[in-house]
Amino acid sequence: MESDKIYKFLDELGEKMKLAGYKPETDYVLQDVDQEEKAKSLCNHSEKLATAFGILNLNGQSSIRVFKNLRICGDCHNAIKYMSKIVGVTIIVRDSLRFHHFRNGYCSCQDLCDLVIIATLLDLTCKALSGPTAKGIS
Numbered sequence: 001m002e003s004d005k006i007y008k009f010l011d012e013l014g015e016k017m018k019l020a021g022y023k024p025e026t027d028y029v030l031q032d033v034d035q036e037e038k039a040k041s042l043c044n045h046s047e048k049l050a051t052a053f054g055i056l057n058l059n060g061q062s063s064i065r066v067f068k069n070l071r072i073c074g075d076c077h078n079a080i081k082y083m084s085k086i087v088g089v090t091i092i093v094r095d096s097l098r099f100h101h102f103r104n105g106y107c108s109c110q111d112l113c114d115l116v117i118i119a120t121l122l123d124l125t126c127k128a129l130s131g132p133t134a135k136g137i138s
């Protein structure tokens with residue numbers, strides 16, 4: 001089955017990633033389960049699966065595109081950096097905020113995503129704070 005193939009591939013890839021220094025960031029999993037379970041459920045994130053699927057179906061192409069309608073989580077971001085290095089392909093992930101170009105273990109966003117998030121949150125807070133007041137003035 002296709003999905004079995006993807007999970008098996010992710011397992012193998014995970015081993016290589018660990019050897020290369022990857023550590024699953026279990027903080028991103030909210031369920032109250034033990035570390036091993038956490039590591040497992042992280043593996044099931046759609047962007048990791050989509051990337052594994054893309055790698056398995058490369059057909060000679062040198063890049064993979066993954067689209068996600070939510071923001072990519074920190075662990076997947078980290079994991080995909082390792083994947084791009086191990087597999088030697090460019091992985092382009094479009095999440096709710098921006099494009100991430102993963103190549104040779106680095107991402108184009110240089111992990112600035114968190115700053116963008118903070119800026120967005122600040123902006124929203126400012127709008128929320130200024131909203132009623134601005135209405136009152138006009």
Ligand SMILES: [Zn+2]
Nearest residue numbers: 045073075076
């Ligand atoms: Zn994730």
Ligand SMILES: [Zn+2]
Nearest residue numbers: 100107109110
């Ligand atoms: Zn990025």
